[in-house]
Amino acid sequence: MDLLSVIGVVLALLAVVGGNFLEGGQASQLFQFTALLIVGGGTLGAAMLQTSLPVFLRAMQMARWVFVMPPVNLEDTLEKVVNWSHMSRREGLLALENASEAETDLFSRKGLQLLVDGNEPAAIRNVLETEIGVMERFELQAARVYEVMGGYSPTIGILGAVMGLIHVMNNLADPGKLGSGIATAFVATIYGVGFANLLFLPMAGKLKTMVQQRVVQYEMVMEGIVSIADGDNPRNIESRLQSYLR
Numbered sequence: 502m503d504l505l506s507v508i509g510v511v512l513a514l515l516a517v518v519g520g521n522f523l524e525g526g527q528a529s530q531l532f533q534f535t536a537l538l539i540v541g542g543g544t545l546g547a548a549m550l551q552t553s554l555p556v557f558l559r560a561m562q563m564a565r566w567v568f569v570m571p572p573v574n575l576e577d578t579l580e581k582v583v584n585w586s587h588m589s590r591r592e593g594l595l596a597l598e599n600a601s602e603a604e605t606d607l608f609s610r611k612g613l614q615l616l617v618d619g620n621e622p623a624a625i626r627n628v629l630e631t632e633i634g635v636m637e638r639f640e641l642q643a644a645r646v647y648e649v650m651g652g653y654s655p656t657i658g659i660l661g662a663v664m665g666l667i668h669v670m671n672n673l674a675d676p677g678k679l680g681s682g683i684a685t686a687f688v689a690t691i692y693g694v695g696f697a698n699l700l701f702l703p704m705a706g707k708l709k710t711m712v713q714q715r716v717v718q719y720e721m722v723m724e725g726i727v728s729i730a731d732g733d734n735p736r737n738i739e740s741r742l743q744s745y746l747r
Contacts, residue, residue, distance in 0.1 A: 506567050506707070513699045517691075536661055536689035540696060543657035548650045559639065560646035566711055567704050573714045575721060579742050582725030585613070586735040594619070594729075608632060608719050612726040622730040629723040637716050644708035651701035658693015662686040721745045 518531065549557060588596050594617055601613035611632065615625045665686025721742055728738045 503568055503570050517695065531688060533688040536692050539661035539689055540654060540657050540692040544650050544654045547653040548646055551649055552646050556642045557646060559643040563643050563708055567707055570711060573718050575718060575746050578718055578721050582722060582742060583735055583739045586729050586738045589729050590735060609722050612722055616726050616730055622727045625730055626727050633716060633719045637712060640712045641709060644705050644712060647701045647705035651697040651705060654697040654701060655693040658690045661689025665689060717745060
């Protein structure tokens with residue numbers, strides 16, 4: 502669990518609700534189902550229209566990364582690659598086949614299999630660089646879905662506000678219906694701006710950062726595997742890969 506993300510969300514909500522309370526408002530005034538439906542549904546629909554299905558589904562899967570980050574530990578990765586290099590130096594490349602079968606990370610498994618199959622270092626690098634590039638582009642596209650939602654959300658909020666005001670104008674003769682229409686109008690604007698700046702855009706930024714962390718980890722694995730294929734000394738491999746820790 503990413504404690505910083507949890508604190509950030511709680512702090513943002515407390516700031517908005519607390520500020521409203523200090524101004525003499527009530528928390529219930531900020532909760533309007535109609536406004537939530539307009540802003541939430543409209544924003545999601547617009548994002549779906551702009552995005553392909555695989556990218557959209559990946560974006561929904563990546564949303565949990567904001568609170569439950571995938572394991573990216575460069576120190577552990579360094580130790581693992583150095584162990585592979587020692588094993589290769591002592592027992593030969595074929596000894597890495599068992600390590601490949603036991604590896605849970607698909608990228609590392611693919612790299613080890615290329616190594617065990619006796620591919621040239623340049624060929625291994627080309628394959629793994631392609632793999633990294635495709636992964637990075639796809640997951641950055643998924644992260645940008647939340648940027649898209651952050652761009653549409655304020656506009657949909659204004660749309661909800663206009664709809665609320667239209668409802669008010671149509672019921673000027675009935676004062677009892679004016680309050681709900683005005684509330685929907687202004688709360689929709691709050692939802693649109695709030696969702697964009699307190700949720701969607703921060704999520705997009707954090708997901709992009711995490712994608713870059715995964716890219717660094719995969720580049721580290723690639724450099725280690727190519728160095729093993731080149732027959733480099735394990736100490737030299739460890740020294741080179743320590744640069745990624747900085």
